[in-house]
Amino acid sequence: MTTLPNILISVAIFIGLIAFLLFLHPILQGDEKFVIETEKKSSLKVLERGENFLVVNTIIPYNNYGKQICMVLDTFPRVLLPHEQYDKAIVTANLEQLDAPRTDGYFEAFMVYPHKSGDLSLTLRFVSQQSSIEDALQDIFDVSINIYSNGIGRNDMFIRKANLVIKKEELVAII
């Protein structure tokens, strides 16, 4: 029988169903899952060396394990080696896409499709302050580097942090 309460209940059920579907849709659709896989970095490679400096490089893979495209707007490294801890050399880092290197320090935004991967290239420059680079690196600690990424998928813009550690033994071994 069509009565006002029945109509109201039907409308409420209909609205509830729509709300549930709207709630369910993004869950089923998923989002990006962009990960910089620092634990899979390649061995260090010497790019350049001089009396008081050393430039090394490592390749770090990234992957989008999610179901949606990730637009990576920026990535950048932060070397965690303050002079309070180690002052014999200054360490600077530069991160860029392996397939799209630039000479200006700019990081061009790019898309990573679901279940696709790629590589970032991390370049570290060690410049000794007093002695030769060989001597300076004998006293170095493990170099911890935070790699920040800023990107957007279907949800809010994210800023994520991945940590990479370059072991002292690895550095000493290549000089």
Next chain:
Amino acid sequence: MAIEIIPIKTRILTHKDDIVEAIREYCQTKTTKDDVIAVAESVVAITQGRAVAPENIHPCLLAKILCRFFPQVGSISTRYGMQALIDEEGAMRVFCAFIVGSLAKLIGVKGMFYNLAGEQARLIDDFTGTMPPYDKCVVYGPKNPVELSEKITNALGCYGAVVADVNDLKKAAILGTSKNVSDAIASKILIDNPFGNGSQKTPIVIIKNYPTIIETI
């Protein structure tokens, strides 16, 4: 007769540039009274200050819900791109376009949303869609392209001007022209994307001897 189109290389034009002055700077000496100036819509939008960083866009609930229903290759599939559309065209218009577009799609009619949601639905460029340094921004479509075309024509004393959205997929949408230039003919002339890609930095092209071309097309 072969159509002569001259791409003009420029510096990166920013929101600090006046697009008419920039065109005058780069094109004045190369343009005659029979030429038409065509300019890429994204550069016009950027010079109008219509590139917005995501931190300055605040997606509402409607944007968060609706963006999920658009394929990710489109520019309104992120909540920021969708919010940009809502900011420009209004929440009610976008919502109604979505409802009607969805119903139309159920009966096999595609593209209704884009016809109803306003021209910005087709013009907004999402992140990575524009050349650096605007690759990290949402770039809205340009404002007042017809008026701008008239301004360019008057400033350079040329035959006419066009603001166009052209890509490498053989699509040339004409957003605005000065009064003596035909949309259809301009679209045909620009179909092969003489602007090139962003890194070629040729956002302006000069179509030489336009009156002669229209006689042959």
